[in-house]
Amino acid sequence: MRILLVGASGTLGTAVRGALSRRHEVVAASRNGGDVTVDITDPQSITAMYQTVGTVDAVACAAGTVTLKPFAELDREDLEAGIRHKLLGQVELVRQGVSHVSATGSFTLITSVLSHDPVPGSTAAALVSGALKAFVVAAAIELPHRQRINAVSPSVFTTSLPRTAALFPGAKGVLPEQVAQAYVKSVEGAQTGQVYRVEEQF
Numbered sequence: 001m002r003i004l005l006v007g008a009s010g011t012l013g014t015a016v017r018g019a020l021s022r023r024h025e026v027v028a029a030s031r032n033g034g035d036v037t038v039d040i041t042d043p044q045s046i047t048a049m050y051q052t053v054g055t056v057d058a059v060a061c062a063a064g065t066v067t068l069k070p071f072a073e074l075d076r077e078d079l080e081a082g083i084r085h086k087l088l089g090q091v092e093l094v095r096q097g098v099s100h101v102s103a104t105g106s107f108t109l110i111t112s113v114l115s116h117d118p119v120p121g122s123t124a125a126a127l128v129s130g131a132l133k134a135f136v137v138a139a140a141i142e143l144p145h146r147q148r149i150n151a152v153s154p155s156v157f158t159t160s161l162p163r164t165a166a167l168f169p170g171a172k173g174v175l176p177e178q179v180a181q182a183y184v185k186s187v188e189g190a191q192t193g194q195v196y197r198v199e200e201q202f
């Protein structure tokens with residue numbers, strides 16, 4: 001398969017690229033570097049990326065920023081930033097992507113546990129995560145042809161714990177490589193409308 005991976009240079013993206021590139025051609029995208037540049041907050045940038053890349057068999061996203069901040073300190077801009085970036089950025093990847101993904105191709109988006117397992121300071125992130133899960137379930141019944149869509153919902157990565165441990169008491173974290181296996185399942189499997197939880201055991 002030919003797979004467009006957005007956020008390929010990040011912590012998660014590097015692990016996903018490693019897992020998918022064993023059997024597939026991965027086209028790496030991000031704002032800086034990679035095979036093609038894109039800013040998912042800018043719809044015109046997404047249009048240009050798809051024009052450059054052409055048809056792919058799958059689009060996978062490992063990008064998306066949200067604000068972690070106490071609810072009492074959240075301002076409108078904090079909320080809009082996560083919605084614009086991680087939520088609408090990924091929705092736009094799908095909205096424009098339907099005409100660039102093969103008839104039996106797939107989309108795999110990134111969400112998180114925070115919509116069902118929140119911690120103090122996660123309200124803005126939980127809002128975005130919950131909306132993405134609802135989007136995936138609803139879009140799955142409307143995508144054209146036999147295109148599929150799933151989301152990957154990980155808990156905090158082991159690599160993030162050194163700086164975020166205080167936010168996630170008791171968390172062991174999941175390896176980015178474990179999370180990457182959920183992308184493999186989404187891309188190579190047959191399911192649609194699924195949210196794959198990758199969570200640590202206590």
Ligand SMILES: NC(=O)c1ccc[n+]([C@@H]2O[C@H](COP(=O)([O-])OP(=O)(O)OC[C@H]3O[C@@H](n4cnc5c(N)ncnc54)[C@H](OP(=O)(O)O)[C@@H]3O)[C@@H](O)[C@H]2O)c1
Nearest residue numbers: 007008009010011012030031032039040063064156157160
């Ligand atoms: N870290 C965690 O513990 C954790 C846990 C659960 C879920 N998640 C989610 O997993 C995803 C990846 O996290 P991460 O820790 O791997 O992030 P990261 O290391 O910061 O990597 C982010 C990647 O996305 C790209 N990117 C950032 N903004 C972009 C934009 N506007 N347009 C296109 N590409 C963009 C970055 O490259 P450029 O800077 O070159 O654009 C980079 O390749 C995020 O959605 C995050 O919320 C993370």
